[in-house]
Amino acid sequence: MAETEYKDYLAARILTENQPVTYKLLSRALQVNVSAAKWMLFDFHQKQNTKKPNSIHATYLIFGTKRTVSKTNGTNGRSGEDVSMRSSPFMSSVPEPEEEEEEPVKKSTILLVREEELAKTRAEFSEEASIHIYSLEPGPLENLNILASCNREVNSKFADTDPLERWRVYGSIQNPYIKRRTAKYAPPPTAAASAKSAAKPAVKPTAKPPVAAQLRKEASTSSRRGSASEDNTSGQSTPQPAAAPSILKRSDSTKSVSTKNKTAGDIFKSFAKAKAKPKDAAKSNEPTPAPVDDEPMQGMSEDEGDDDEPGVQVDTEKIEAAKKARDERAEKLRKMMEDDDMPDAPAAEEKPSQPEKAETPKEDEPKPTVTVQNGRRRGKRRVMKKKTVKDEEGYLVTKEEAVWESFSEEEPEPKRAKPAPKPAAAAKGKPTGKKGQGSIASFFKKA
Template identity: 35%
Template sequence: MDAGAAYMKFLAQGVLLDSKVVTFREVSRALHVHNNTAKQMLYDFHKSENEKRPGAVYVTYVVFGTKKKPTEHRNGADDDVEMTSSMPDSSPGDVIAQAFSLDLIPEELLEDALEDYEEVRSIHVYSAAAHSAKDMALLADTAQEAHGSRNGEDNLSGDRDYVITNPSVRRRERKGAATNVAATPAGTKVTRKEIKSAFSKPAPAPSKLKEEVKASQPAPEAEKASSSAPAKKPTPSLKRGGSANSGIMQAFSKAATMAKKEKPTSQPATPSGDDSSVQPMSDDGEDDSEMPQPKARAGTGRKSRKEREEELRRMMEEEDEDEEEEKAPSPEPEEEPPASPPAKEEPAEIMTTTSDGRRRGKRKIMRKKQIMDDQGYLVTIQEPGWESFSEDEPALPPKKTTSSAPPAPAAKGKKSGPKGNQGSIMSFFSKK
């Protein structure tokens, strides 16, 4: 019974260890067995586990048959006295349609449910779980994911085994159809999982994995922010924070109004300080695609409607923002300061001495400062300040003050204004 051992092991892993809901389709897919065999495997697993320890595994059954009191379908001709009398041609409608029922029943209700049946044509185990299947929505989610297409796989390529095949199926061959089909699910896959990971309540086991994800996620973001484009990152996030006006964003809106000026840099800083607080709004789209995908997913609930709407709104706003930014940079004047300083930087440099090939002087820089605000959050603010320097080559940036200071690249000798902040294209057109 090595085959038997294989599926027992698979099911024990899935149901008991990962506390997932395992449907026959999942078994069938994972072990490459026929659907019907998978149903028997689930049954066998349920039986043997509950012999060892009653109540260890709960299953749901699918029952197909006719109910004892067939839902008497209203027959129009019966209560249609007027018509039948008026239409002598109409035959007295004695046609009652046979009504079948296909029910999904948790095992504890099976016995009662069966009493309603007159005839059972078919019964089998649908799914197994370590707990009673109270929430059918949870099961629906699992069941849906057992379908190829919902996993983002190309189910058109025909790699899937169908119980009923259709030899006459026709498809049209289109150029680029394959890429289209492949691309669409891939994109949705990411967003789907990403939502899931934020929604970690029902599954204790995978949530550990997610902790790692959370921890690892801010890292690339922070790197990106500090190394490549220091000004780019904060600007859009400020806008998003400032303009979001409902839902989760509301929690942040207070802070946003209080410290609008401080906001830009707070974004990269907060994740390292207290990552759980920022988690709900972490999905900036581009960042999340970098995060490792948690493989274990079962048990996570269906993504709620609110979250989906929220996601949608955020997406839409982002788009709108981009446009608005082009045509109207004024609505939030606070966003200007981070954009302007680099432009003024050059004249702010004051030379005091230029002797023996060395330059000494003071220049104005933006200093980063971390403070704890009244709500107990660590925020990083930028402050203008003077810094003295002494150097032998004219444009060498100082490595003096703050260790984490990113303004260094911006302070390079050449005019790096437009590059340093891609925030507003309007600065390009402004009178000089």
């Protein structure tokens, strides 16, 4: 099947793009068994170098037993034996079994070596169990670490294939006992939205798709999505703890243009996400449950103006909705922190109670009153005062208490008067989003 395909791929990759190729990358790109990929590399290496000597370089991977005398380089001496040889000076009450000391520990070595050092290295092996070409590259590598980039590529481009089926195609060792939980997908806001968003991220990350890779990727993405949309069509009533995030992730990521970071633990992401999401929720005007903070978001959305815009055009409804969603999230987040084990938070049940919860804190807050007269501001404000009292045992105890005090001071700038008439609105609006509730998000955000 891949009779010529691999030649084209290798030629394009090595000769044209000047990039190294490992057997693993080749097997993923062509969807062949790793063993076949190893043969292909060798075949290509042979044929190219007979055509044009030294046009392609190789690195080899050797597995075998090194000669015991190979202590010449000192670094990998068989330290294992030394340990058991030394008879312990104490614990002498227990005689050590003699025969155990002579028993050497079997030691095998896996070495990655360039073709320049191959002959020398092979000579060090007393027994060579296997050898194959690890990678091909256009010229001798100065730093073998470059090969790691191939594996990064494997991970970034071919990550979507079902890992449990990997052995079938690529020939890694199968383990029939391993189970994988399905990632939690939740009913997306609308089917249309999910369809739209599914398509986009699939195309985006692939920079230079080799041969069939792109197609495959899309296929696999949509197949994964398939299961999600099934959930969706089955209606919102499904109390599946599977949750919204993965879909929301997509729709989010269409906005947040962070390709580079598939970052960090979800906690951080869910914090960062706080900014992007409320608008979403407000827009779609759907009573869908807010996302459960379980699944990774595509990335920490960096400062985008998203949230700020509605703040400028004073659209109270939007702000209100945003605020509500945020509170909802904060509440959920708090719950999550309390439960040590990150529950799969059945969001649907909590939903009805959310609005009230969101309102309450506002009502509780006493409003500082400020009036401005003749360039002086008067009013009451809350200040923290230190109070020292003697307790019953005679110790001095210092407490901080919030006290209302009236004040009167010079008007600092006339501008400051503006927010004064509507302190409540200000509290709801954008500034608090930054300083109050939302501050925890900015706390985690990269400075």
